[in-house]
Structures are given as C-alpha cells and as structure tokens.
Amino acid sequence: MLAMKIAFLILTVALISCNNQTSRHGGETVAKATFDPCESLRQLDPHCGWKPHWDDSGISTNAIDGTKTEFLSIESTDTDGASLTLSYGKLRICFENGKLCGNKSVGVGVTVHGMVQPMDYDSEYSTPVRVKFDDDRPSRQTWGIADSHDALFPHGREELFLLQLLAHKKLILEFSYYERAPRTLTFEISGLEDKMKSIGVDVRGQVAHKEAAQRAKVEPQINLCKNRNFPTEFCWEPADGSGPWGPFATREVATKYAIERYRDHLKVP
Numbered sequence: 001m002l003a004m005k006i007a008f009l010i011l012t013v014a015l016i017s018c019n020n021q022t023s024r025h026g027g028e029t030v031a032k033a034t035f036d037p038c039e040s041l042r043q044l045d046p047h048c049g050w051k052p053h054w055d056d057s058g059i060s061t062n063a064i065d066g067t068k069t070e071f072l073s074i075e076s077t078d079t080d081g082a083s084l085t086l087s088y089g090k091l092r093i094c095f096e097n098g099k100l101c102g103n104k105s106v107g108v109g110v111t112v113h114g115m116v117q118p119m120d121y122d123s124e125y126s127t128p129v130r131v132k133f134d135d136d137r138p139s140r141q142t143w144g145i146a147d148s149h150d151a152l153f154p155h156g157r158e159e160l161f162l163l164q165l166l167a168h169k170k171l172i173l174e175f176s177y178y179e180r181a182p183r184t185l186t187f188e189i190s191g192l193e194d195k196m197k198s199i200g201v202d203v204r205g206q207v208a209h210k211e212a213a214q215r216a217k218v219e220p221q222i223n224l225c226k227n228r229n230f231p232t233e234f235c236w237e238p239a240d241g242s243g244p245w246g247p248f249a250t251r252e253v254a255t256k257y258a259i260e261r262y263r264d265h266l267k268v269p
Helices: 002-019 158-166 191-199 204-219 252-265
Strands: 022-025 029-030 067-077 087-096 108-111 126-133 139-144 152-154 170-173 183-188 221-224 234-237 245-248
Touching: 067 191, 087 183, 108 158, 126 183, 158 191, 158 204, 204 221, 204 252, 221 252, 245 252
Parallel strands: none
Antiparallel strands: 022 029, 067 087, 067 183, 087 108, 108 152, 126 139, 126 170, 139 152, 170 183, 221 234, 234 245
C-alpha cells in the first residue's frame, strides 16, 4: 500500500510539472510557446484572430524642412473584394505637424486594392459613394479619387468628416470598383479620439479656433437686408460681391450659414 501511495505521489508531481507554463534550461526560466490556431491560416485570412484597432505609423520627419508627418489607420472588418485573395480596405488619417493634412496630401481617405470607378470620363477624379454612420440614415456624396486611383476621400469636407468619425462608432462606405457593382466596407472606429490624444492631436480644439476666426471675419458682413421686402431679416454680403445671401431670420442663423460656406471651401474673402 505504501509503495502505491509513493507511486501515485510521483505521478501527480510529474503531471503538475508537465502542465507548468515554464521550464528551466541551464539555470534560466524559459516560457513555453502557446499554441496559435491562426498561425497557419494568416496567409489565407490575415484577419484570423484580429480585432479592430487603430494603428499608429509613428512620426516621420522630413530631413529638409523638419515637417513631421504621422498616420492613424484602421482596416475594414470585411474584405474589399478586389481579388481572390483576402484583402481589406484601410481608413487612413494623415497629420502634419499635429494638424490634419491638406493641400497636396489627403487628410482622410480610404485605400482599397483596385481601381475606383470614376463618375464619367470628364470627372475621372470623382466617384459617387454612400456613407452611413452607426444607425443614421445613409447619405449620397461625391468623393475624390487619388492619383493612384486606388483610394477615395471626402474632397473638400475632410475636416468635417473627421469630426463625424469622432462622434460615431461605426462607418459603412459604399463605393464601386471600375465596371463592377457597388460594394460596402465596414469600419469599427471606436477609440479614435483617445488614439489622437495619445499622439497630441486635438482636432476639436483646432476646429473651434478656426471657426472663431471665421466668425470674426463674417460677422461684419451680416446686416439687416437692404431689400425692403425683408426689413427685419438679415443678409450676408461677402466682400467678393457674390451676395447677398439670405434672408435669414436672425443674425446668428446667417453667421452659421456663412461659416458652413467656409467649411465647404468656397472662395469667400
């Protein structure tokens, strides 16, 4: 009986040792490798075991002028359907010196793995899309197409679009590849504001500062309408003579309208 108890004790100790997550080799503790069920599948499905998350490219500094550029990006949860191999769309945001990229660089855009369908031969850098945030109603928009033809972006509304990304958790974009039926990409965009704060970017503050400057510019251009048919209403008369715009019920309504026109990048002095 004693021999059986001793044998049972030895077997128990051996089993505990086998289940231990570490082993010792040459006096050093070595962690045992854990089994990854997706290791052999990632070549076929890059998203095996993947969870939506924002990636940070890190800062790239231009050696000539010191410009600092950084990208935040997130992949779509569904494939972009460009080929037989699985590939995913990428929503990418560009920051230059802590501000949203502009001018020659796309500030916010979606990169895919194929040629985007242009509207027509006269508008080869524009494409029709539908955009849906969370449970909101979808909206039809016209987006720009990058020179590479494999990326599209909300041309002229990138700053406003970024504010919409910050206010929602999900984006669904419908677009078309060249001579193919429309398809959708879904992006789980939660956590963007925290990610932006982690790299020192405050877009909300930048927009508030810009709107304050725009308000100061347009307020002197808003007065009671000169048209006698609207004696108590307000009109906006831009300095370029393109007005008057209106009438508006209040000065504040007229001011907000003028600021929206600035947002749309119209040439208003």
